[in-house]
Amino acid sequence: xxxHVWRPLWIVLGLVGLILLxxxxxxxxxxGTGERGFMYGYHRKGNEEDWKAIKVKYRSKEYCxxxxxxxxxxxxxxxxxxxxxxxxxxxxxxxxxxPEKLVIDKSRALCIRCHAYLPYEQxxxxxxxxxNPAEHNxxxxxxxxxxxxxxxxxx
Amino acid sequence: MKFSRRELLITAAKGALxxxxxxxxxxxxxxxxVMAEIKGPGKVRWAFLVDTYKCVGCGLCVKACKNENxxxxxxxxxxxxxxxxxxxxxxxxxxxxxMGARDGFTExxxxxxxxxxxxxxxxxxxxxxxxxxxxxxxxxxCPVGATYQTTDGVVLIDRSWCIGCGYCIMAxxxxxxxxxxxxxxxEKCNFCYHRITKGLNTACVDACPFGARMIGNxxxxxxxxxxxVLTERVGVLKSEYGTKPQVYYxxxxxxxx
Numbered sequence: 447x448x449x450h451v452w453r454p455l456w457i458v459l460g461l462v463g464l465i466l467l468x469x470x471x472x473x474x475x476x477x478g479t480g481e482r483g484f485m486y487g488y489h490r491k492g493n494e495e496d497w498k499a500i501k502v503k504y505r506s507k508e509y510c511x512x513x514x515x516x517x518x519x520x521x522x523x524x525x526x527x528x529x530x531x532x533x534x535x536x537x538x539x540x541x542x543x544x545p546e547k548l549v550i551d552k553s554r555a556l557c558i559r560c561h562a563y564l565p566y567e568q569x570x571x572x573x574x575x576x577x578n579p580a581e582h583n584x585x586x587x588x589x590x591x592x593x594x595x596x597x598x599x600x601x
Numbered sequence: 602m603k604f605s606r607r608e609l610l611i612t613a614a615k616g617a618l619x620x621x622x623x624x625x626x627x628x629x630x631x632x633x634x635v636m637a638e639i640k641g642p643g644k645v646r647w648a649f650l651v652d653t654y655k656c657v658g659c660g661l662c663v664k665a666c667k668n669e670n671x672x673x674x675x676x677x678x679x680x681x682x683x684x685x686x687x688x689x690x691x692x693x694x695x696x697x698x699x700m701g702a703r704d705g706f707t708e709x710x711x712x713x714x715x716x717x718x719x720x721x722x723x724x725x726x727x728x729x730x731x732x733x734x735x736x737x738x739x740x741x742x743c744p745v746g747a748t749y750q751t752t753d754g755v756v757l758i759d760r761s762w763c764i765g766c767g768y769c770i771m772a773x774x775x776x777x778x779x780x781x782x783x784x785x786x787x788e789k790c791n792f793c794y795h796r797i798t799k800g801l802n803t804a805c806v807d808a809c810p811f812g813a814r815m816i817g818n819x820x821x822x823x824x825x826x827x828x829x830v831l832t833e834r835v836g837v838l839k840s841e842y843g844t845k846p847q848v849y850y851x852x853x854x855x856x857x858x
Contacts, residue, residue, distance in 0.1 A: 481643070481752045486740050489749030493759040500795035503669050504804045528810040533661050537668050559659040559705030560810075566687075566724035570811060571657035571706075579707065 503537040506530060510538065517595060524596040534594060554579065557588040643752035646819040646847075647792050650826045650835070651728050653852040655813035658683055658726035660705035665808035667703065669793060671783075678779040679703065680790040681730040681805055686856055687711060690722045694856050702726075727857050728814060730805070731756065731777045731790035732838065732846030739769035739778060739789075748787065754819075754847060755794055760786050774842045792816060819847070 480487035510531045511518045521527055532538055534556060535548045563576025588594075666681045667674050682701030688694050695711045706726070709716055737756050740748050747762035748769055763786035770778040770787060781788035793803035797816060801807075806814045817826025829835065829851070836853035837846045850857075 477746070480749065482750045486737060486750040488746040489757075490746075490759050490762060493749075493757060493762070494751055496760075497757055497791065497794045498798045502796055502799065502801065504665055504807055506801075506807050528812075530808055530810070533665070533808055533810070537665075555704060555707070558707045559661065560657055562707040564658070564706065564709055564724075565718035565721060566726075567721075568723045569653075569657060569725040570655050571726070574657060 501539070503539050504530070504532050505538040506532070513542075521595040524598060526595065526597055552587055552589045552594070554588055557592075557594075561588075644818075644820055645753040647733060647754050647797060648817055648819045648826055648830065649730065649733070649792065649848040650815040650817065650829055651848065651850050652813045652815075653725055653727050653850055653854075655811045656683065656726040656728055657811060657813075658685055658702060658706040659810070660702040661808045661810065662728060662805035662814060663701050663703045665804040666790075669796075669804035672788065673782050674703075676782050677701070678782065678788070680777075680788070681728065684727045684729060684857075685711070685724070686727060686854065687716055687724040688722050688854075688856055689716070689720045691720070696856075723854070725852075725854065727850070727853075728805075729775070729777070729838075730848060731792070732775055732844065732848045733792060735845035735847065736843065738772045738774070738842070738844055742768040742772040744768065755792050755797075756789070757791055757794065758787050758789065760784055763787055774839050774844065775846070 474490050474492065476491040477489070478491065480489060480491065507518065507530055514531075518531075521531075534551050536551070538548065539545065541548055558577075558579045560571075560574050561576050562579050563574075564571050566572050583591075660683055663679055663682055666672070667679055670680055672679055677700055679701035682698050683706075684696055684698045685702070685706055686694065686696050695716065697711045709718065733750075733754055733756055735754070737750055740750055740756060743749075744766065745762060745764055747759045747764065748756060749759070750756050765780070765786055767780070767787070770780070773789075778787050778789045780786070793801075793805075796803055803814075803816050806816050815826050815829075817824040819827050819830065821827060822831075826849075830849050833851065835849040835851055837849060838853075839858070840846070
């Protein structure tokens, strides 16, 4: 065959060879099909560890209990015992080292997430003691009368 | 050519035997493959259970999720969200999820329009998150192998490998995928993979005061989630897509989509 046919063919073959040579350098060594096969498991294995290494920020009530036993006990004896400390106090992360102080959310907006009455009978929402935020002391913070840890009035 | 009755019967029997033989019977498995089949791929299959009766639409799950997974708080994107459905007596269906219900539902208004309680036939909240499907279409369409399913059933995204083409966002029938405004790659719920692999609950499960959300291992017959999925009437979203979603719902309504 004449050389004008071979020349582009050699270039193509050369490119294919080059790509095959460079491939192991570019593709990470832990890239593979994994246990879920080619369709669902084609990935870089090391990424699974990357995700596992992410920092846990919400530490849950048991973490708070060790230092704030008094607040914990008072809260656990009330209807608000089902609420996590961090829902109002923010994620603990590494508190007390980092952050040293947590920002407490005492806003009405937080309370009315549950306590603004909604007439939805098919949901448990209508069974929660609710107010109309526009009528029930609209200019006051809820915490001025209700203790968020133990919300029963006077209790 | 002569063909005796005996020969015919024998040949027919052979033929029937060969056609009845499945391909799998002649395939030789390597010892490694046989062991893998016996052991099964892993001992964990994460699944989620949502009790829509218990959800009150407070949105504390959304708040916790955004903080835990560092999804910018004031952007309208979120890994999990809560939808409100109001079905009126005249059959009209209203649904909304302002900011993914990050601040909860505090008014009986849908998009600035008040709904008369007398007109409401039924109203309820439905939390949504990634379904971690058994046959995830988002993974099938990824052209670079940046999203994949782990052996324990969670679909993850390799942030260093994602090219941001957005095929997976289009492929997900549940709309759980979005672009992360900071990392500029696809983002979605991964059942708080960093928490569940340490034996913790997901951030949303911990944050929910009412127990409307549960996470469990379907391969453990004693797991509370497994027991409910196996013995109670649970539904999944959009089963007609064949994605085999693994987020199960108690009290799912036909209007939910």
